[in-house]
Amino acid sequence: MASKVVIVGGGVIGSSVAYFLRASDPAVQVTVIERDPTYARSSSALSAASIRQQFSTPLSVAMSLFGIDFLRSIGARLEVGGDAPSIDLHEGGYLFLATAAGEATLRENHALQTRLGADISLLDAAQLQQRFPWLNTADLAAGAFGESGEGWFDGYGLVQALRKKAQSLGARYVAADAVALERDGRKVTHVVASDGERHACDMLVNAAGAWSRALARMLGIDIPVYARRRSIFNVSTPAKLARCPLLIDPTGVYFRPEGRTYICGTSPAADNDPDDLPLDEVDHALFDDVIWPTLAHRVPEFEALRVENCWSGYYEYNVFDQNAIIGHHPDVDNCVFANGFSGHGLQQGPATGRGVSELILHGRYTTLDLSPLGWERVLENRPIVEKNVV
Structure with missing residues (x-):
């Protein structure tokens, strides 16, 4: 099990992973490297911030069913010091x-x-x-x-609530960019930040959103995700x-x-x-x-x-099939990808954060199986056809 996890990207995906990791196992050290702590250019803050179950694939429906449950209970889940956050959820359908x-x-x-x-x-x-x-x-x-179970909410508020809760649980947020990765064979050993600090890691999470392609390139991996x-x-x-x-x-x-x-x-x-x-x-x-x-x-x-x-x-747009890529790439042992949500990141963030934390802590999914969204379908040219792309 990884004892030091470095997450690149502190938007809804990265902060959700950080929250679930620390909530599940306080012994895990979690560092989140976020280039823009104001979130002024983040997809999480600039989107139309909505959630639906009207997808054509069973996994997308299941992820959003968990997502609405999470959003409905956000006050209790993400309360910090007696302050219960509100994201102004409107289930207008x-x-x-x-x-x-x-x-x-x-x-x-x-x-x-x-x-x-x-x-x-x-x-x-x-x-x-x-x-x-x-x-x-x-x-x-x-x-x-x-x-x-469908509607819209304050996307910026959700990111802030996840971030503050993760921090209250012990996650460390670093205002910097990831500029280099140090490797030992098939493993990433350190993430080098733009402030010069080197962050040791047992597990790296690529949650860099629209900028995930640059981080993947540092590993020699071509991810089909574009801004x-x-x-x-x-x-x-x-x-x-x-x-x-x-x-x-x-x-x-x-x-x-x-x-x-x-x-x-x-x-x-x-x-x-x-x-x-x-x-x-x-x-x-x-x-x-x-x-x-x-x-x-x-x-x-x-x-x-x-x-x-x-x-x-920006949409972090997966040009392969407009669905997220979640999981390990076969070329690197200790990097989990969570990218390419193509406009669905806010609503699928809670399910992704829970799933990635399970993958890191247990080596497998223990609740909702996200493996159909893994790299294998991309490498084997088996796109998931989602009919309700918006």
């Missing part, structure tokens, strides 16, 4: 919409999700119109709505949308309430999605050409809206 072309897939996904215990209702066009009268259903065949920019727009509108969920249009455009306003976005076309675009820029053309027309079509009252704010964050 996801609403996936489908045209006739996508109805069969929606029904297949719904059958899987409900079999696994997710609280999802399948609605036809008439039922959609009845429950969401502000919705244009003329071109819709069906929708799947999360009655409970892909995603722009989010906060808009105001005179519209009053009663019981508004997080809505996913068949085009992939999404929106959800954010107080009295709404946030919205979509992924750019695959042929216009380069790596490492600057975060201080926003794709306004995507809003003008795609997002706004789609919103106005789906909700006519959105014709009159105004952009109040906008920002960009």
Whole structure:
């Protein structure tokens, strides 16, 4: 068993691993190297911060079922010194919409999700119109709505709560970048930080998010994870949308309430999605050409809206199959990867932190088996096909 664990990356994944390690075994020394303690550029703080069970693969559904349980009990789980954190969880539900072309897939996904215990209702066009009268259903065949267990929350608050709890349990956070790895054969012995300090490790965890590729290169490993920019727009509108969920249009455009306003976005076309675009820029053309027309079509009252704010964050995008890569690589004995969540990191963070801690402490998963997300599928070219990529 590893007695000294160094985690590179202190976002939701790294901090979740640190929390579960220290909560499970206080004898394990945990050091988290985080380049940006303000989290100003972290994916955890800049995302749309939501959780759903509406996936098409059983493992993703199971990870999010644990995730919602974790978020619901965060006050008790992550309390420090009598201060119970709140992440302002709103279980407003996801609403996936489908045209006739996508109805069969929606029904297949719904059958899987409900079999696994997710609280999802399948609605036809008439039922959609009845429950969401502000919705244009003329071109819709069906929708799947999360009655409970789905919604949105304060992503930055979650990261801070995990970090503070991990620190209270004895995890050490270092404000630096990992600039080099020292090895002895198949094992990493030290992580060298940008401040010059060398951190001895029995186990290294790559939780560097959108920057995980650089750390993997230090091990001679090519991980198919790239930083892909995603722009989010906060808009105001005179519209009053009663019981508004997080809505996913068949085009992939999404929106959800954010107080009295709404946030919205979509992924750019695959042929216009380069790596490492600057975060201080926003794709306004995507809003003008795609997002706004789609919103106005789906909700006519959105014709009159105004952009109040906008920002960009990175997806740590796994170009292989848009699912996380979790576990050991066969070329290195003591490095666990937890990368490539492709926009699902916040909701899958608790299950990942628990699973990685089990792998380190016990050499195997003892609760939810995350091995299907291991390196083997990548190296053997067996992608996991997730139909509900957002």
